[in-house]
Amino acid sequence: MLSNIRVLDLTRLLPGPFTTQLLADLGAEVIKIEEPGFGDYCRLAPTQCIDGTTSSFHSINRGKKSVTLDLKNKKDWTTFKKLLKTADVLIESFRPGVMENLKLNPEQLLQEFPSLIICRISGYGQTGHYCIHTNIEKGGRMKKKICQSQKMIFIRSGLLGLMEKPDLPPLPVADLCGGAYPAAFQIVSCLFGREKDPLRKGNIIDVSMTDGCYALMPFPQSIVNNTPKHNISFGKYMLNGSVPCYQVYECKDKNAYISLGCLEPKFWYQTCDAIQCPHLKSKGLLAMDNGGDSVKAELTKIFKTKTSQEWREIFSKYDACVEIVNLSEQVSANDPQLKARNLDVPLTLVGKSKDGQTVQTQLKVPRTPLNMKHGVDIQTKPGPKLGEHNQEILSKL
Structure with a gap:
């Protein structure tokens, strides 16, 4: 369905990579732009695999490509700009202000690449009271940064207040339901709109995970908004x-x-x-x-x-x-329903044993919930090695 779409992914950890995994499973070519040396921090998460990465990394980076670029390096920055000419979608999850500091202001990028769809994922969005841009004030002092962790997003969106006991859920709801799914939905919507537009205009998407979490509460929040004396306290919903x-x-x-x-x-x-x-x-x-x-x-x-x-x-x-x-x-x-729906993806990893021998092992990770008769291309290739596709991608620029 998205077989001719190229996505440049500047994100790491969970919200952005899960977004682009959805796009990859729809057939898009996803290129992870990773920092040399470490790359996506998810590579360093617990549960090490024989290939030196982790099951967490493979679960949301199946079938993607990896290119290493240091966007603070002038040569790499120039290479990235050349790569942008070949892209349909750019997705980033830096704090507000980082893209501007890197001289990659989305508004300017859209003028330079008018068909580009730029998706920005952050805790609070690119505007508002809690959106404090990361830049240097006069005198060399750093502006105050507001924490954009899932816990803080839960508190500020109001989701935490709905729980019988104010505690975090066992799943990253803010990252996935507040960030990844709204991002993927809007990216695909923009691609569809661009296809219908004779001018093939791009777009800028501002995904706030707090907005996404707030939108998960249509019933309780509509009660509070329209019944001033009604108080939905902990556990009273x-x-x-x-x-x-x-x-x-x-x-x-x-x-x-x-x-x-x-x-x-x-x-x-x-x-x-x-x-x-x-x-x-x-x-x-x-x-x-x-x-x-x-x-x-x-x-x-x-x-x-x-x-x-x-x-x-x-x-x-x-x-x-x-x-x-x-x-x-x-x-x-044990669940026969989940087995019948093939909810796990088998991956074959190749690595070295302790004695230096090349070995293979099987890994099973959850797949994205995409089920259509046509257009789905669930990726069964493991996540890429850091910089694995440098030669393949950069030699064609």
Whole structure:
């Protein structure tokens, strides 16, 4: 689908590389522009592989190419500008101001390369109170920098305040849902628009991960925005566990849980029948505060009386929105649905053993959730070695 599209990727770690992995799995040629010596920091993450990189790196860099350039070096900077002439998309995730300091101001780049689509991913975006550009003030002092970590993004977007206990989720929601998916969606939209435009105009995309996280809250934020006296405090929102019918409960066996998602009356009634508690039908559906707490307490005791497998067998006879919680290792190893959907990509790595012998090993990483009859090209090649494609790419400039 994107087989004739070339993407230059200046990003590292998670949001940007995941964005370009989506584009690569749609057929785009993705060239990672990496700093000589270290490259993408994700290469240094835990879980070392025999090729000297990591499973984390391979999981979001499959099928990409790697070119090493130091953009602070005049010769490399000139080479990068030549490379831009061949590109359809440029994606970067520096702090605001870094591109300008590198004399790669996106507005000027768009004038020079009018068909180029430039995507900028940052914690707070390129404008606003928390967007402090990284540059030198008069006198040589650095301007104050505001932390753009996932935790800070969660706090400022309001997502953290929705949780029953204010803590970070086990997944990088800000990076992926707040950054990568909005970035990929807008890049593909711009490519489509450019194809329809006789002038083939490019565009500049400003992706704020805080904006993306804020947009994940249409229900609670619309309540707060339009009901001034309404306060959604920690745990007091329907979809974060504040109502008994939409909660996770512990089972009798160790590290086993059951999840209820019974917001519709028919599912809640079926659940009450399954656990033989018809008296709860009129109490627990949308009960909050003290009423909800008493129902939760009763359900907590009930679900601890049986193992997760026993509950699975009981609920198999009812049309209830209830499921046993799978642990991560159980999902990969046992879940027949995930196996049927081929959610893992097998990769073959080549490296050296401790005694210097060339060896191969198999690596399994999650694939991107792209499922179309035509146009998907899931990459099965491992991530590139640092600078692996210098000769191939740069010799053609």
